[in-house]
Amino acid sequence: MIDLHLIGIGTGNPDHLTRAAIAAMNAADLILLPRKGDAKSDLIDLRRTICADVLTGATRVVEFDLPERDAAAPYLSAVEQWHDAIAVAWRDEIARHLPNGGGLALLVWGDPSLYDSTLRIADRLRADGLAMTVTVEPGITSLQALTAAHALPLNTVGAPVLITTGRRLRAGGWPTGVDTIAVMLDGDCAFQTLDPRGIGIWWGAYLGMEQQTLIAGPLDDVAGEIVQARASLRMRHGWIMDIYLLRRPGLVDRLGLP
Known part of the structure; x- marks a missing residue:
């Protein structure tokens, strides 16, 4: 069983984190940080800074390369294929780092509820048979x-x-x-x-x-x-x-x- 915590981290200011978000990060066994290419290095640098600032225990932090969306394909089909690829990347990282289950946290820019597809990607994993609970810690949109x-x-x-x-x-x-x-x-x-x-x-x-x-x-x-x-x-x-x-x-x- 994977206990997935989707944590809204706000829009760039570490002070946007709630106490509930900080507690969820420290309770997780693993935090996955997506790398989006050199052009967006500021984004992962911010996530690294947040983890360094708030983690006080044994939570592991692992970075992985996020698949890219095909900008040349029709928009809706490209997004569907992109989300499928992200779900595969998540599954691979889970199998590698949490083979026996545990708590996983993902740091979501802004809030997972507003124009973000993290929840839909999590649904793909559950639909494919991965035993998973999902909890959302809201963030500043x-x-x-x-x-x-x-x-x-x-x-x-x-x-x-x-x-x-x-x-x-x-x-x-x-x-x-x-x-x-x-x-x-x-x-x-x-x-x-x-x-x-x-x-x-x-x-x-x-x-x-x-x-x-x-x-x-x-x-x-x-x-x-x-x-x-x-x-x-x-x-x-x-x-x-x-x-x-x-x-x-x-x-x-x-x-x-x-």
């Missing part, structure tokens, strides 16, 4: 870190919020029935496809990390600035994680929008 960094409420009074991806925003435009949209996983700055009039944007990259960068303002004023900043930061660091919130009239009034 990028959405929480964004609104906190901008000192911005997520919602307007009595109004809904939509959390979506850049791919869907680009394909469908502004959805009906909402005045606030949080956009994740947007590698192409899909906000450029919108009519910017009356829209405010709050953008953040590397939230919680030393490289944190924030830009906010009327979309028609700052869209170009965000595009340039994003490209420059990605070139400088070799990778980027960013998220933004879009809002139509309401709280955007404080930005001076019509």
